[in-house]
Amino acid sequence: xxxxxxxxxxxxxxxxxxxxxxxxxxxxxxxxxxxxxxxxxxxxxxxxxxxxxxxxxxxxxxxxxxxxxxxxxxxxxxxxxxxxxxxxxxxxxxxxxxxxxxxxxxxxxxxxxxxxxxxxxxxxxxxxxxxxxxxxxxxxxxxxxxxxxxxxxxxxxxxxxxxxxxxxxxxxxxxxxxxxxxxxxxxxxxxxxxxxxxxxxxxxxxxxxxxxxxxxxxxxxxxxxxxxxxxxxxxxxxxxxxxxxxx
Amino acid sequence: xxxxxxxxxxxxxxxxxxxxxxxxxxxxxxxxxxxxxxxxxxxxxxxxxxxxxxxxxxxxxxxxxxxxxxxxxxxxxxxxxxxxxxxxxxxxxxxxxxxxxxxxxxxxxxxxxxxxxxxxxxxxxxxxxxxxxxxxxxxxxxxxxxxxxxxxxxxxxxxxxxxxxxxxxxxxxxxxxxxxxxxxxxxxxxxxxxxxxxxxxxxxxxxxxxxxxxxxxxxxxxxxxxxxxxxxxxxxxxxxxxxxxxx
DNA sequence: ATGGTTCTTCTCAAGACGAGTAAGACTCAG
DNA sequence: CTGAGTCTTACTCGTCTTGAGAAGAACCAT
Numbered sequence: 001x002x003x004x005x006x007x008x009x010x011x012x013x014x015x016x017x018x019x020x021x022x023x024x025x026x027x028x029x030x031x032x033x034x035x036x037x038x039x040x041x042x043x044x045x046x047x048x049x050x051x052x053x054x055x056x057x058x059x060x061x062x063x064x065x066x067x068x069x070x071x072x073x074x075x076x077x078x079x080x081x082x083x084x085x086x087x088x089x090x091x092x093x094x095x096x097x098x099x100x101x102x103x104x105x106x107x108x109x110x111x112x113x114x115x116x117x118x119x120x121x122x123x124x125x126x127x128x129x130x131x132x133x134x135x136x137x138x139x140x141x142x143x144x145x146x147x148x149x150x151x152x153x154x155x156x157x158x159x160x161x162x163x164x165x166x167x168x169x170x171x172x173x174x175x176x177x178x179x180x181x182x183x184x185x186x187x188x189x190x191x192x193x194x195x196x197x198x199x200x201x202x203x204x205x206x207x208x209x210x211x212x213x214x215x216x217x218x219x220x221x222x223x224x225x226x227x228x229x230x231x232x233x234x235x236x237x238x239x240x241x242x243x244x245x246x247x
Numbered sequence: 248x249x250x251x252x253x254x255x256x257x258x259x260x261x262x263x264x265x266x267x268x269x270x271x272x273x274x275x276x277x278x279x280x281x282x283x284x285x286x287x288x289x290x291x292x293x294x295x296x297x298x299x300x301x302x303x304x305x306x307x308x309x310x311x312x313x314x315x316x317x318x319x320x321x322x323x324x325x326x327x328x329x330x331x332x333x334x335x336x337x338x339x340x341x342x343x344x345x346x347x348x349x350x351x352x353x354x355x356x357x358x359x360x361x362x363x364x365x366x367x368x369x370x371x372x373x374x375x376x377x378x379x380x381x382x383x384x385x386x387x388x389x390x391x392x393x394x395x396x397x398x399x400x401x402x403x404x405x406x407x408x409x410x411x412x413x414x415x416x417x418x419x420x421x422x423x424x425x426x427x428x429x430x431x432x433x434x435x436x437x438x439x440x441x442x443x444x445x446x447x448x449x450x451x452x453x454x455x456x457x458x459x460x461x462x463x464x465x466x467x468x469x470x471x472x473x474x475x476x477x478x479x480x481x482x483x484x485x486x487x488x489x490x491x492x493x494x
Numbered sequence: 495a496t497g498g499t500t501c502t503t504c505t506c507a508a509g510a511c512g513a514g515t516a517a518g519a520c521t522c523a524g
Numbered sequence: 525c526t527g528a529g530t531c532t533t534a535c536t537c538g539t540c541t542t543g544a545g546a547a548g549a550a551c552c553a554t
Binding site for chain 1: 528529530531532533534535
């Protein structure tokens with residue numbers, strides 16, 4: 001290491017400028033479809049293309065705070081939304097991912113039950129919940145980020161109680177099964193799912209109540225449950241198609 | 248959003264300076280202990296404290312490349328080391344994590360079998376492999392990063408063939424079991440481990456050969472295996488103590 | 495040779511899983 | 525009001541996975 005490098009590592013300001021942004025992959029379930037929040041870019045580059053909501057991290061701001069703020073700006077969801085789950089997904093920093101300059105983007109993953117329609121952008125951007133399978137041709141490397149987020153979500157359903165973040169405070173086993181079926185994209189055996197969910201310690205706990213009415217197309221009233229205190233599911237609920245993904 | 252903010256988001260250069268660094272949590276097994284590479288800081292802040300190796304990302308450099316470079320600078324390991332595994336761990340960007348300025352650090356996790364002793368720093372830093380349980384009082388938030396890295400490593404052993412990255416090209420089931428025992432910190436049932444490893448499709452494949460000699464303290468020659476082509480272990484090998492961590 | 499150690503394969507009981515069946519509760523169309 | 529269809533919940537059954545233990549054979553050190 002020569003003198004210049006030593007000084008540079010001593011004083012960060014000597015290094016070339018890098019911008020740090022957050023991008024949010026926000027999932028919610030609407031009309032039995034997994035949807036992701038997208039915004040239409042109002043300015044170059046990639047003007048007019050759909051992209052993940054995101055923006056620059058402010059000087060005093062924690063990364064997770066910045067992600068929550070960006071989400072709130074698009075959806076109007078209070079940053080302290082009761083059932084909002086927010087976790088870091090990964091960081092994307094290929095040197096050429098933004099043509100303007102070096103931009104390193106920290107991606108966050110957000111889940112919540114029926115988030116509201118996006119508020120008409122006070123920042124002049126159009127935002128919309130889009131079914132994930134229709135979310136193609138995104139700006140920058142956002143398609144990659146979305147794919148990584150989807151894969152993360154799928155996996156986390158297997159061994160964490162994440163699915164309870166997609167439903168209301170009180171829910172039925174069938175509603176929970178619906179979340180798994182929608183995110184995994186395949187039907188599940190109702191009886192076996194029921195048995196497993198109730199057998200995993202701490203996944204759900206009974207409220208004692210039942211639904212007001214039966215299902216929309218018939219069937220008895222279902223028992224109601226709350227999320228339990230488990231942070232990991234043991235044994236896990238594995239995707240039926242897991243074996244095909246192994247290699 | 249007012250005019251100033253709009254312009255700022257249009258031109259990243261208008262935002263306050265942020266430095267982007269990479270930090271590397273490099274694990275290797277030496278003398279039956281899980282060890283992590285640490286460097287002693289030669290300059291303020293935290294001068295004299297142990298820290299994870301790391302440094303600033305260069306202008307043209309990909310994040311993973313930067314992590315590999317930092318690791319190579321400390322260990323002399325060629326960036327294309329045959330069995331080196333490198334993956335992104337997470338990004339740490341609390342506004343006050345570095346007293347000098349806003350520093351966002353992308354942490355990487357590295358695994359490899361018996362990496363060499365650190366080369367005496369051409370950059371005047373002292374580096375050493377340190378048993379993880381002795382790695383306390385680290386600079387900045389590096390203790391948190393190390394803890395996250397350890398947890399990630401433990402989990403990945405469960406459902407990926409990561410353990411094969413800690414052993415040589417050809418290895419015995421007992422050597423593989425040693426990796427699990429050292430990283431998980433608990434003894435495993437030899438017979439059951441053997442059965443499971445061989446029953447997971449694509450985890451290991453036989454070379455047909457056996458070891459030259461029996462174990463150092465007796466025992467027959469062991470059969471040799473290579474890493475298979477599985478990317479996920481199905482069924483997974485779960486930590487015996489997993490049930491206690493569930494809540 | 496002898497004893498202790500280790501690899502490898504079995505056995506056995508307990509538990510988890512996938513697939514199927516069934517009783518009963520309920521909604522909706524007619 | 526009635527019957528058909530739907531859905532929740534529970535149960536069975538054969539198969540696979542798991543944890544614990546045991547045993548045989550190969551090998552080292554003394």
